[in-house]
Amino acid sequence: MIQRPRGTRDFFPDELEERRGVEETLRRAVSQWGYREVATPEFEHLELFTIRSGEGIIGEMYAFQDKGGRDLSLRPELTAPVLRMYVNEAKVLNRPVRWYYFGDCFRYERPQKGRYRQFWQFGIELIGADTAQADAEVIAVGSDLLTSAGVTFELRVGHLSMMKSLIADLEPDTQKKVMACLDKRDYGALQTVLPEGDLAERLTALIESRNLDDAFAITGSIPEEARIRETFALLDAHEVPYTQYFGIARGLDYYTGCVFEAFAENLGAENQIMGGGAYRLAHLFGGEDTPSCGFAIGFDRVMVSRGDQGVPRPLTVALVVTPEGRLAGIGAAAAFRRAGVRTLADLTGKSLSAQLSYAAKHADYAVVIGGREAESGMVTLRDLGSGDQETVSVEEAVLRVVSGGSC
Structure with missing residues (x-):
């Protein structure tokens, strides 16, 4: 008997109908915001993913050479392919461009609850708008999609400029060590990396602050302050439930401004279900330096988090x-x-x-x-x-x- 590859799944009709029903719910919800679907190849040139993340990620990818000796990879995520598509074929479109995608991705990692080697992502990319209104819309769309899918979640929203302002004077290697400590919430190790001065205490206080006034009291005035305050005011106008959280440490070398993460129930320790923020990638792929903002939702995690809700059977x-x-x-x-x-x-x-x-x-x-x-x-x-x-x-x-x- 030939078994399916590790980290993959077979879907029987009941489960697949439920997945299709939730997928259709997400499509309807995102289209109401004006986003339209795009699709990219399931395999791309390997360089598309290593140009930003480095050669070290190849061990986590399904990389291979085709018969012509070209280095290719099954896509491990969809943001880079979508931005590659924009640079290749859509630079003349009126901005901002509102796109969404749904597709399967592949990563060679240890399978666990809600995490597979073949998995599906649902996400959006808002390309060509560099405003607080754009940031707030993307966050509001993400909240709307998770709510429409029947997920109970906590949304955390922050801005990387606040943390960056505190560590700007550190050497690059020290910055990486600091970010690793903050990502793991290992404050003891943080004191070891930063034994002198009060920087470790200030970083810890920033992470623990839950309102803008307290956070800016720690960082002092920074150039992005007005935009940050406007973003949160717009989120309130969108009636998005969120927590102000300035301790998001992952993606510091990728995201450029606002960042946000959502954490859901029923997923155990690895409970992040959505992540996103403002970034700039187009110039890495040969295009102009273009502001973008987007997110990806782990669709498989959505299905686990929903539990036994099911979807109505077709008449x-x-x-x-x-x-x-x-x-x-x-x-x-x-x-x-x-x-x-x-x-x-x-x-x-x-x-x-x-x-x-x-x-x-x-x-x-x-x-x-x-x-x-x-x-x-x-x-x-x-x-x-x-x-x-x-x-x-x-x-x-x-x-x-x-x-x-x-x-």
């Missing part, structure tokens, strides 16, 4: 026929399908009672056609919820099912 009719009614049943089933109703038909010659038993488990209505119904051109429509039934024409049966009318 379903089961055809229940005797041998005499089988031909008439084909026409009746076609009428329901033309009306957009999922219609199940028996293919194995089960008895009438066995067909009804199956219908009770998988459908909302049973359409019964025996010899009498076939001769009269009628069907017996049974509401499997209430048990009510009535003999009507095919057209009337379709109308009642579609409109939700009782038998």
Whole structure:
């Protein structure tokens, strides 16, 4: 028996229908903000990902050479491919460009709850706007999407300029050590890295502050202060629930301004479900230096966090026929399908009672056609919820099912 590769999954119909339902919910929600979908190849030139993150990430990627000796990789994330697409083909579009994506990515890492080697991301990129309004919109969209997907989460919003202002005078190697300590919340190690002065205490106080006045009392006035205050005021106007958090340490060499993360329930210790912020990547791929802001949502984590919520089953009719009614049943089933109703038909010659038993488990209505119904051109429509039934024409049966009318 050949097993599926480690870190991948098979999806049975119930689970896949739930995933598709949540995916469609996210698509509807993001389109209401004016974002439109784009898609990129599942493999790209390896350089697209190493040019920013360095050769060290290759060990975490599915990298390979094609038959022409070109270095390629399955995509480990989607922001870089989308920005590559923008630089290649969309620089002439009016800005800002509002794009969203949904696709699978691949990373060679240890599988764990909600974390796989093949996983799916849903995200947006707002390209070409460098304003507080743009930052606030992206954060508001992320909050809206998670809420629409039925996720309970905590959203933390900060701005990297505040932390950067405190460590600006440190040597680059020391900055990296400091950020590693802050990322792990290892304040003891931070005191070891910064044994002199009060910088360690000021960094710790900044991370623990939960309002702008306290944070700026620690950092002092900085050039970005007005924009930061405006961003939070706009978030309040969007009615986004969030926590001010100025201790986001990851991505310091990637993000350029506002940063935000969301943490969800039911995910254990690795509970981050969304991350994003303002960044500049286009110039690395041969384009102009272009401000951008975006986020990625771990779709698999969304599904784990939702628990057993499920999604409503599509309206379903089961055809229940005797041998005499089988031909008439084909026409009746076609009428329901033309009306957009999922219609199940028996293919194995089960008895009438066995067909009804199956219908009770998988459908909302049973359409019964025996010899009498076939001769009269009628069907017996049974509401499997209430048990009510009535003999009507095919057209009337379709109308009642579609409109939700009782038998």
